Structure formats: structure tokens, C-alpha cells
Amino acid sequence: MAQGIYIYDTKNTFTAWLDFSFSLNSTDYQGSINFIGADPILIKTRDISVVGGIGDFFMHRGIAAINTDAYEGEEYFMLKVDIKFYECW
Numbered sequence: 001m002a003q004g005i006y007i008y009d010t011k012n013t014f015t016a017w018l019d020f021s022f023s024l025n026s027t028d029y030q031g032s033i034n035f036i037g038a039d040p041i042l043i044k045t046r047d048i049s050v051v052g053g054i055g056d057f058f059m060h061r062g063i064a065a066i067n068t069d070a071y072e073g074e075e076y077f078m079l080k081v082d083i084k085f086y087e088c089w
Contacts, residue, residue, distance in 0.1 A: 031055020
């Protein structure tokens with residue numbers, strides 16, 4: 001499950017401010033991962049900061065490469081996220 005907000009921050013280019021938490025509840029992982037940063041939506045692959053988490057992802061840091069997998073206006077979009085952690089406690 002993912003929850004968060006997109007704030008569209010300019011009128012002349014299609015960019016947004018992204019603030020998301022991905023919650024994982026499986027037999028392998030328990031917890032959530034927090035992402036935050038500028039998201040220039042028209043660029044195919046964007047890098048967003050991983051700024052922490054809870055549970056198995058407590059104090060994690062890293063980079064998430066985000067691709068828009070599907071987009072249907074403001075009503076629906078799907079993201080493909082590839083996460084690389086570089087600091088874990």
C-alpha cells in the first residue's frame with residue numbers, strides 16, 4: 001500500500017513535490033519506507049530520496065528510481081519504483 005501527496009509546484013513545467021510512504025506487510029518485511037523530493041514527471045526515470053522508515057526500514061537512507069508505468073490524467077497513475085539503500089541501521 002502507498003499513501004502520500006503530490007503537490008504540483010509550477011505552472012510552466014509539469015513537475016510535482018512528492019511525499020510518499022510505502023507500507024509493507026509480508027512474511028519477509030514489516031514496516032514502511034518514506035520518500036520525499038521533487039518529481040519532474042515528464043522525465044522518464046527520476047531519482048527521489050529515501051529519508052527513513054519504520055519497522056524493518058528504521059533509519060534507512062537511499063535513492064528510489066521512479067518510472068511512470070501508467071498514467072491516465074489526474075485520476076490514475078502507476079509508478080515503478082527501484083530502491084537502492086545505502087545506509088541501514
